[in-house]
Amino acid sequence: MVQVQIIESKDFSYNRNVETGNQEQMNAVLHIINEVKTHGDQAVKAFTKQFDRVDIEELLVSEEEIQAAYAKVSQEYIQTIREARDNIRRYHEKQKQSSWFTTEENGTVLGQKVTPLDRVGVYVPGGTAAYPSSVLMNVIPAQIAGVREIVMCTPPGKDGIPPIILVAAKECGVTHIYRIGGAQAVAALAYGTESIPKVDKITGPGNIYVAIAKKMVFGMVDIDMIAGPSEILVACDESADASYAAADMLSQAEHDVLAAAYCVTLSRQKAEEIHRELEIQLAQLNRNEIAKQSIENQARIIIAPNRAEMVRVINEIAPEHLEMMVEEPFSYLGEIRHAGAIFLGRYSSEPVGDYFAGPNHVLPTSGTARFSSPLSVDDFIKKSSVIYYSKQAMIEHGRKIAGFANEEGLDAHAKAVAIRIEKEGL
Template sequence: MTTVRKLSAAQPDFAQQLQQLLSFDATLSPEIEQRVAAILADVKHRGDAAVVEYTNRFDKLSATSMADLEVTQTDLKAAYERLPTKEQNALKTACERVRKYHEHQKQPSWQYEDEDGTLLGQQITPLDRVGIYVPGGTAAYPSSVIMNAIPAHVAGVPEIIMVSPLRGGAEQDRVMAAAWLAGVTRIFTIGGAQAVAALAFGTETVPAVDKITGPGNAYVAAAKRQVFGQVGIDMVAGPSEILVICDGHTNPDWVAIDLFSQAEHDEVAQAILLCPDADYIAKVEASIEKLLPGMPRADIIRASLGNRGALIQVADLDEACEIANQIAPEHLELSVADPHQLVSKIRHAGAIFMGAYTSESLGDYCAGPNHVLPTARSARFSSPLGVYDFQKRSSLICVSADGAHQLGQIADTLATGEGLPAHALAARLRVRAEA
């Protein structure tokens, strides 16, 4: 039997119970941090030789040089052509939809002119080169390629360098095919902290990038944290999360499976249901018991639901929205009759899935929006990965003579007040002498 805690928002200690439910020990492992720091330093010092050595050691390969670890564009195209037509079409459609969505995120540079002729504005330019990390080895994730590479491509990034510990076979063909369709420039079959180091510092073969995006294991996450500042990173993601708000009218089997869709990621993933109908909550619980034995990842789902899952009864949908904003989930399903009325009450969520037919899994693969989302309540201040993550903004200032006269007096006063006389003088020199 699966034990999923059942809570009620009416309980006097509900706030404390919710806090305990959301708490997650993200304490960094000193051992992992030290090992990663050593790998980063070694790759920075020895370059290709260190990357090859660590790749052979950790991934049990026998590469003699980085040439053995680079995949050509010809290889990518061949991988795509090996796929069955159905899979080719699925990847192409997913890429097209993701590209179309992200095209809407592009913003133009802009400028305006003050009354005195001073021009002010903002110039938006793409990053020169980015690196995307795609997990591999025991599993393959073509969706991660699509979600990381396409927004970079749409942003106008001229070089997209992908690293992934690909090991051949049909699963890896899907990853390479996705890279072919998504516009990846170069691929190296390396993973772990050594791959992050190669991207951050550059080697004789791997070019240094400006930003690294994409998920990975604890070593990859630690490496991204440690190279931040040398390069930009997207985020350090925590366990997967789903929160379902339901009015009690969706097929309970659908809701149970949607909870499973995140719980199956790992034993510390979080799946929560908020509903005002106690009888419906009981039906979802019954669906969980009925459906779980048939799930291939049943043991992981069972552990996840037992560790951090919950079925929570609320007074009404308004209270459900208040609690959802406290949780700030990665994925939020509004499985209600009128999601458009409810969505305006949601302030914090990575992605909002509106209506009973909108399963979270559609967003993971092909709906269009990005599936790289903020976790661990960071949706309170963070956004999904997007085109804007692969661009930067430069302020434009072109001051006219009249503007220098007016602004110079203001800057002179403020700089003098801050005790910065050179600042003040630079402004004052451009102020016209009064007649």
């Protein structure tokens, strides 16, 4: 038996929690950051010994090690990685923005220049959470953006770095790989050490210490979002196949006991069908224990009386992953205001987007889709405004600008304009 909470939409309210770590964890991370700032490589190696129980001499992974990794991965898997990489590249190419400018007849030129970041660091977690898809999803947008140097940090692991991680990194264009993990890796990327270059932005998932470290170095460098537990919301009308809805909920639930699988349906009957399917399919899963805990503690099946209420629940949850298992799924796009990724129709199961289709799988969690976007090329560029005022533009507008400055009480601002007007008799 698996217990799933089935509730009516009027009784559902979504409480997001975005706390990152407790005081003890924060103090531990602050200590690590300060040590790495002061002692560089030496501190990084000491923490690696302490936390990863690995003695490392050389932080940089050599080209030979990467080549050796290729021999340990099947050709078929490498081919799938390449096909996924090409799909991800093609989608992200569409996100590239151009510099632009406008002109006026008085000579004014205004513009916006787009420049890639110089250097970024991608964190790739170790252990059971080492996913090559995560390498592709973090690295490719940076590469498409034009970032010259993309460095990757990943824990050394007792048996070394998983070969597939090295292969994925090589296939998508990582410049340098360092065998370090945890808060010490984040600190090294933020402040630089003898071996590890300081970067401008750090992206990628990690455990609570990595998340705290990223939050602490934010400002010194940029970071991507702090990811919370993964979520899915499956929206079903009468046309939905309950077994597909349950399978997709379970694909989220197997990630983590804190992962949340929600479902919103238009009838109690559909809710009960899905409940039964969850029970049947759970029994067949390898990660059965994790998935069961997630389903019992985090999952909700919400019954909405009508379409409008279903949409309200969707926007209230602002889910990381949203599946619209409904008739005419495209007709909902206008009403859906908050979601990381929207999967439309009966064949668009979440794993399609996790691995292969092209859009990024790094998505806003815990309701942050209200204001955040999937990881994209935008995250690896920045913009500069460009302003050119001609003599004629200064003649036309200079006095107004000086007047505005005077009204704000900023007399040196006014004088910076006035000196030009006076000196050149404009």
